[in-house]
Amino acid sequence: MSEIALKVSDLSFAYGAKKALDGVGLAVASGECTILLGPNGAGKSTLFSLITRLYDARQGRIELCGFDIKRQSLQALAKLGVVFQQTTLDPDLSVSQNLRYHAALHGIGRKAADARIREELERLQMYERRGEKVRQLNGGHKRRVEIARALLHKPKLLLLDEPTVGLDMPSRRAIVDHVHQLVKQQNLAVLWATHLIDEIADDDSLIVLHKGRVEAGGKLSDVLRDTACADAGQVFQKLTQDPPGVAT
Structure with a gap:
């Protein structure tokens, strides 16, 4: 069995009275690219901020390669590589x-x-x-x-927070292809947050996050079967569209 590089259990977080994450649970295995798909405001960046300890969660547990991120921060974060949405190069x-x-x-x-x-x-x-x-x-x-x-x-887990936003199509494609090669060649675990459907490969895992809750998760083929959808675009539309009359 593949090693679990990231395990998130019952994770909740709020900005004052506004709940950003509500009981989130997920796992990412080594040698697996997991796409975290959700619209703007779904909670993707909040989740990444908690995994990287920019924020501290009061409820829930995060483990990186078996290390608890609160009690064993140094060991946990040493296993982590991050590319944030906003560039942080000098x-x-x-x-x-x-x-x-x-x-x-x-x-x-x-x-x-x-x-x-x-x-x-x-x-x-x-x-x-x-x-x-x-x-x-x-x-x-x-x-x-x-x-x-x-x-x-040499991290075990790579977090990518919307890394291709604002890039032209050839640049986006090159980065998508490169990351998927790393997953296969180095047995790297990747959690890739995006709202762009065309960045998902057929053998990826998929987590759909909407309004702070995980609406679906698993191998893309399993999610398609369970939601009776033909592709990831339909899954996104089905699971992130509010019923008529419900305010967003």
């Missing part, structure tokens, strides 16, 4: 400088860091641009650098 540093800084934060020595930087940038066809300042890169190339950075410390 625009005035070069690609290599951004990556070396991240490697240093994880205690990776200079020689090992340079080897890993080369490996990840070559995989993304970005090594020749390592000396350029980040502000010189377009959106798609910045995303590639952020993915390389997230993988430098």
